Amino acid sequence: MATCWPALWAYRFYLIVLCLPIFLLPLPLIVQTKEAYCAYSIILMALLWCTEALPLAVTALFPIVLFPLMGIMDASEVCIEYFKDTNILFVGGLMVAIAVEHWNLHKRIALQVLLIIGVRPALLLLGFMLVTAFLSMWISNTATTAMMVPIGHAVLEQLQGSKKDVEGGNNNPTFELQEECPQKEVTKLEPRTQKTQEHHRFSQGLSLCICYSASIGGIATLTGTTPNLVLQGQVNSLFPQNGNVVNFASWFGFAFPTMIILLLLAWLWLQVLFLGVNFRKNFGFGEGEEERKQAAFQVIKTQYRLLGPMSFAEKTVTVLFVLLVVLWFTREPGFFPGWGDTVFANEKGQSMASDGTVAIFISLVMFIIPSKIPGLMQDPKKPGKLKAPPAILTWKTVNDKMPWNIVILLGGGFALAKGSEQSGLSEWLGDKLTPLQHIPPSATAVILCLLIAIFTECTSNVATTTLFLPILASMAQAICLHPLYVMLPCTLAASLAFMLPVATPPNAIVFSFGGLKVSDMARAGFLLNIIGVLAITLSINSWSIPIFKLDTFPSWAHSNTSQCLLNPSNSTVPGGL
Template identity: 50%
Template sequence: MAPPCLRPLLRFKSFVVLFCTPLLLLALPLLVPTKEAKCGYVIILMAVYWCTEVIPLAITALLPAILFPMFGILESKRVCMQYLKDTNMLFVGGLVVAVAVEHWNLHKRIALRVLLIVGVKPPLLMLGFMGVTAFLSMWISNTATTAMMVPIVQAVLDQMNSTEQDLTITDQPNGQVNSAIELEEKNSMSLTSVQVIGNGDVPDEHKAPGDREVKKCISKGMTLCVCYAASIGGTATLTGTGPNLVLKGQMNQLFPENGDILNFASWFGFAFPNMILMLTLSWFWLQFSFMGFNFRKMWGCGMERTDKEKAALNVLKSEFRKLGSISFAEFNVLMLFILLILLWFSRDPGFIPGWATFLFNKDEEYVTDASVALFVALLLFVVPATKPKFNCCSRNSFSPEQNREAMEEPFFPAPLLDWKVVQRKMPWNIVLLLGGGFALANGSDASGLSKWLGDQMTPLHTVPPWAIAVILSLVIAVFTECTSNVATATLFLPVFASLAKSGIVMNIIGVLCTTLAINTWGRPMFSLDTFPSWANATAGK
């Protein structure tokens, strides 16, 4: 908590940061009137605004379009072109497919099916939650995956903690999927004198302290595993999370002659094994932290299901039954989703020429991963959501009323997606954020700031590459803990102090796994022992 003397100033924090920061930073371009200093001014200003969030992140990303032309760094038309590059279109196409998966609830069907296969032993259930979350996060956003999985986790935990009562799962009257997965219980008499509260739990004062602690630890572990798995899963594919696309866009911007070394297939080959390794180690650590480690209990060797596990299994079975059989729309979305993955992998696999090389990219790279994503996204607005009814040739077999209704219906059914759904669910702010990053990279290169920073890092040439990777990974891991919202972190840090031990180890696991991947299979995959000619910033200058 801030000292009493400073509390009145906190009321004006946003005002001070918003207006005083650009004025204070003006000393840099005024005292050092070079393009490098002017570009540094823009980058520092945007970093402060992004960290403090005094204005929306997407609006901050538009500052290069205003300040670069004013400082004479880049023309306005060159800056604005950075906001809709090939990488942005790849992101948009991938998100449209993700919107279709969410819209038709295909992700929930996949999640419940896998959880039913894995089982409901707490350690295996955690593994199932993490595996499903990581897989879905490879294709749809981390936020959407977590928002879908957390209610499922909560419903399972509620049922596991409510076995003292004869619970039943309430079906919705209209048969639709209960997205909130709310559970209700029968009004039944308790067989003991212990009072039962409204949610079916025995009050804490009637429970043994050890039982309460175990319940809390399992709940913490199950909830945290979804959050960590979503972040880990997003690293496995190029479109899994925004920073991956930022890297691809920055490489294409700064090193246009890189020969498309970073595409969907090459990224997957490098990052997917790393994701599996991180997910496995994270599962072991979270299980050890919140459940202990018991091999027999983990795999259920010679053990029967407890009442809690049976209740949790009933929750999953009930929610899966509510989904019904797979619909025509879900099947079409699944087929288009598989088509997208196959086209991405086979476009330019690396070890053999892909279909794009044979058909389109013989001389230059005309077709990219963005072309594939936009093609499948277009099909989502064409492929019907229901089976077409061709009744025009058999009107005599219907009554006049049926013929009239058949003639009023459109010949071709509604497609899988319409623009209203996409507009409502598409995170357009991420597109602007990506564009802002590309504009900064272009401005840094044009102003000479990138070369100046490279010259300042000359002493790092004596440091081994693996050590640089470790240092950078640690610095970035620490920095990302603070960039979202400093005030929120300060507010909730005392609350989450008990969970800090797992978070630190999870960061260490990520850093070590990434370092291992770079220095093992990443070395031959990307020829890291040879400095590429296209990465020489001083060549031709």
């Protein structure tokens, strides 16, 4: 008996996968409707996603089997959902990000910014946060964190001083967090111990700055983090007539100011928590500052020098990256005619190209341009034979770094949303949620953001948005509220996973480097979650209203038009909030 429980625990994932479908069977057997069948599929997948008994991408494949067998959708219709335009945008954007990472352009940008900002305590935190947030807007937050953490720790080692200095009792002139104490008759051990504790707290603060800003930066662009793409795909799937309301330009106008506000507030909070409230000392005002900067500056300069001059490949990737961003912004900006609305428009005046089209175009160019000019080089396998250099981007590089599992996970989410619509489950949920119309919209948004922020601490942010967004869309339709008024803030809230090491890969990376306890991350992340929800609430009730016309109930969202006509007071956000 003593070995029974350990054996069951060892096989827990197998048992969950086998028992969950059987445990949930009464639902489709007793209530034999398409709505119940779809609910069975969603609940089963939600529990498997929460327990991670199967890989997330494997669970996302369930609709291909369950929906046709239950008569919800044809297999051909389900499979189409797994490679929609949003998935193409994800793949194309990641290919460009992989090229940026492969040629070390992101590292050059990071080190250059750090050289400009300097190494004063508060500014060093700000520098790492700005660089990490900017890079995570374009490349994976995991890759950004994995690159920035070693740089941060290398700088910290110089700030702490050499082991020889510590053993000899010499003060390290490179960095001081607190005011110098007046000379007293104390042992040398006490100041060294205090200095070690101060450095340890600053090390904790710098580590958390990096992982938090990686999550915060991803919300600024449509391709910055996967939940943003989930939102775009769900909106296009649930509301086909929306007129591409969520595109790169509109999302950036909404999310970028939110990211800046949240990033600055996070910087202030972490500075107070780990550096104290002596802002004069935190900003490095005092005598001997030039001496204090030299050691840490030398680390950054050495790292930057090792990169050497910009290669042809780096320059090409930089030009193509800038071109990609410009094309994204000018395709269909909304406030002036873009090239998609004019040059590549159909008979109805709608753009025939999408953000995914642009991303794939730039990616294809990277596969064509060689990485060196002139590029003839000796073939190491065949001496004496010349060969051309590899392209800026090769399929091997892409295949090694592309997270294909996320593509499947995105597709599974779109399949669930489509199945909910086809089975009538969305309409049923909407009818059950009509009592929410008596709650002010702003209060509804805040409550939902807090719920998502708590849920995403324990579950993948992609799985969280995949499960909740279709339900939120149904709720908004039922109470005649603009669907984006609740879908946008909840998508951003899914990125507010700051409290636990397992919440996001960036959190796990900085935690694995040591020096942090779960209590440290939870204490810093709890208030940051609250700050994040408040910043999101501010954005959704101010500048996002004219961007997405949130003060009206759009015609493309009408599922129960008669109810909205009978209750016109519910068709707008009261007072524009």
